[in-house]
Amino acid sequence: MNFTAPIQLPGLTLDPLWYRRSVFYQVMVRSFVDSNGDGTGDLAGLISRLDYLQWLGVDALWIPPFFTSPLRDGGYDVGDYRSILPEFGTLDEFKELVTKAHERNMRVVIDLPLNHTSDAHEWFQQSRSDPEGPFGDFYVWSDTDKKYENIRIIFTDTEESNWAFDSERRQFYFHRFFSHQPDLNYDNPAVHDAIFEVVRFWLDLGVDGFRLDAIPYLYESDEGNGEGEPPTHEFIKRLRAMVDREFPGRVMIAEANQWPREVAAFFGTEDEPECHMAFDFPVMPRIFYSLRSQQAGELVQVLSETTDIPAGAGWGVFLRNHDELTLEMVSEEYRQAMYGWYAYDPRMRVNVGIRRRLAPLLDNSRDELELAHALLFSLPGSPFIYYGDEIGMGDNIWLPDRDASRTPMQWTPDRNAGFSSADPGKLYLPVVQSLVYHYSQTNVESQLAQSRSLLHWVRNVIHVRKAHPVFGLGSLQIVDTNHESVLAFVRSYPGSGTQFGDAAEDVLCVFSFSHNPVSVTITAEQLAGAKLVDLFGGSEFPTVNDDGSLTLTLGTQAFYWLHIEYPA
Numbered sequence: 001m002n003f004t005a006p007i008q009l010p011g012l013t014l015d016p017l018w019y020r021r022s023v024f025y026q027v028m029v030r031s032f033v034d035s036n037g038d039g040t041g042d043l044a045g046l047i048s049r050l051d052y053l054q055w056l057g058v059d060a061l062w063i064p065p066f067f068t069s070p071l072r073d074g075g076y077d078v079g080d081y082r083s084i085l086p087e088f089g090t091l092d093e094f095k096e097l098v099t100k101a102h103e104r105n106m107r108v109v110i111d112l113p114l115n116h117t118s119d120a121h122e123w124f125q126q127s128r129s130d131p132e133g134p135f136g137d138f139y140v141w142s143d144t145d146k147k148y149e150n151i152r153i154i155f156t157d158t159e160e161s162n163w164a165f166d167s168e169r170r171q172f173y174f175h176r177f178f179s180h181q182p183d184l185n186y187d188n189p190a191v192h193d194a195i196f197e198v199v200r201f202w203l204d205l206g207v208d209g210f211r212l213d214a215i216p217y218l219y220e221s222d223e224g225n226g227e228g229e230p231p232t233h234e235f236i237k238r239l240r241a242m243v244d245r246e247f248p249g250r251v252m253i254a255e256a257n258q259w260p261r262e263v264a265a266f267f268g269t270e271d272e273p274e275c276h277m278a279f280d281f282p283v284m285p286r287i288f289y290s291l292r293s294q295q296a297g298e299l300v301q302v303l304s305e306t307t308d309i310p311a312g313a314g315w316g317v318f319l320r321n322h323d324e325l326t327l328e329m330v331s332e333e334y335r336q337a338m339y340g341w342y343a344y345d346p347r348m349r350v351n352v353g354i355r356r357r358l359a360p361l362l363d364n365s366r367d368e369l370e371l372a373h374a375l376l377f378s379l380p381g382s383p384f385i386y387y388g389d390e391i392g393m394g395d396n397i398w399l400p401d402r403d404a405s406r407t408p409m410q411w412t413p414d415r416n417a418g419f420s421s422a423d424p425g426k427l428y429l430p431v432v433q434s435l436v437y438h439y440s441q442t443n444v445e446s447q448l449a450q451s452r453s454l455l456h457w458v459r460n461v462i463h464v465r466k467a468h469p470v471f472g473l474g475s476l477q478i479v480d481t482n483h484e485s486v487l488a489f490v491r492s493y494p495g496s497g498t499q500f501g502d503a504a505e506d507v508l509c510v511f512s513f514s515h516n517p518v519s520v521t522i523t524a525e526q527l528a529g530a531k532l533v534d535l536f537g538g539s540e541f542p543t544v545n546d547d548g549s550l551t552l553t554l555g556t557q558a559f560y561w562l563h564i565e566y567p568a
């Protein structure tokens, strides 16, 4: 594939806040490129497309688990934390990936499922067969399945209990997810030591951080609900202290699907930090809610609840990922409304969520895709793009579970979408061939050839974001509007005076969720007399009135990012 700009290899910048400036890209090794024609994506394939990711403007990769695994949960069922699934490649290839990513100033964050392992893991095999042995106490065993009854089931479509009976040990074991994923026993200090060694192993290989999978669920108790219990936070603090001490500059990202205050708890405090970043689970579903309800209120509310986080901490903002669009963090009333809008076919639902990709969710509306991305790239935090969403890839709801949106990346209109040279029947999952999202139309090559394609638009917005550090580093202040469909906020950054050219800047962002054009008056005293300049085209907008009010018109589902020039 040919990229217009010459590829440069700048090497890794020494930047303690790299994670807050970064645009992240979630890429599943299995789904991206198959280099050897066996039908499954691999590390060599991913390495071969680093130029594409660099061209797109990606600063960091998030790679879901690629460890040895029976693959009964997309690799989140780890069979061995220190080896790579042979069909994905070798440790040497992984090291090459890290080196080649770093040459491009691209960080590599890997996924660490540390709440549970696969039941095929050697630790579990020993635990079930030798209760008195060194791994006997590595899992949560019980003579009864009537313990921890306050703890809800997460995979409601497949599991009826959080306990499963092991016929060999003749005891029950606790599992928060699938029954083939026994929970590790964090009451056992030997488990801490083992996990610390796994973390050190990958940090020694050069990874820049971890997404800590399912992090709220480490400890369970009789009194609590097994979500973010105090000893879970204590463990994360200890892990963070070790990482800071032994591997400064590497980061921990919390995957905590929780309400605003509970997610924020995973940042810890300035004195006792936990994770550097946390995915913004409360904001994500509210973006989708606003797009259909045409109301900005829910977003305004949740943004005001999530602003107060320790210095240095940052949100991971996302629209979609490899899981269902989870609706755990909305009320029952809103959940039903969202099922009606986005999952009108029951086949589109799984557990408490919707198993569809971004473009089909938004009915392939270019206006909505642009509005959703404009939010992704300007809300407080670092944006995470899910592979394929930059070209508006479709999904396949006839596939089981979350495989619906894990199909091969669509590179070209050729056989297997350019993903693999294998016999099409041999692919790990079929490529999308639906009417609207068929790979012959939706693919990187065709979009590269069209200057107005979604791919070029997304690349452009990424580069505009990156030219304005305020988006990654600045604060947020919600601005009053007189229209219920309009969200407005000011992002402000005082500048850092560092080598990164971080100029001070304030930007006014305005988004209309209305399905019709609107006229809106926004009011913020601090803006009185300010000049506004569009960040994309450089056009001057009307100056803000002396009372801080300004009337703007916005087209259907449109947005503005406006540089603010305060009067002298």
Ligand SMILES: OC[C@H]1O[C@H](O[C@H]2O[C@H](CO)[C@@H](O)[C@H](O)[C@H]2O)[C@H](O)[C@@H](O)[C@@H]1O
Pocket (backbone or CB within 6 Å): 073, 074, 076, 077, 113, 154, 177, 213, 214, 215, 255, 257, 322, 323, 324, 326, 328, 351
């Ligand atoms: O390893 C088990 C699962 O862990 C993550 O799960 C998260 O996804 C769930 C929805 O699929 C969500 O409801 C839960 O709160 C999360 O922890 C991982 O992302 C999954 O792929 C994995 O199956």
Ligand SMILES: [Ca+2]
Pocket (backbone or CB within 6 Å): 034, 035, 036, 037, 038, 039, 040, 041, 042, 087
């Ligand atoms: Ca392969």
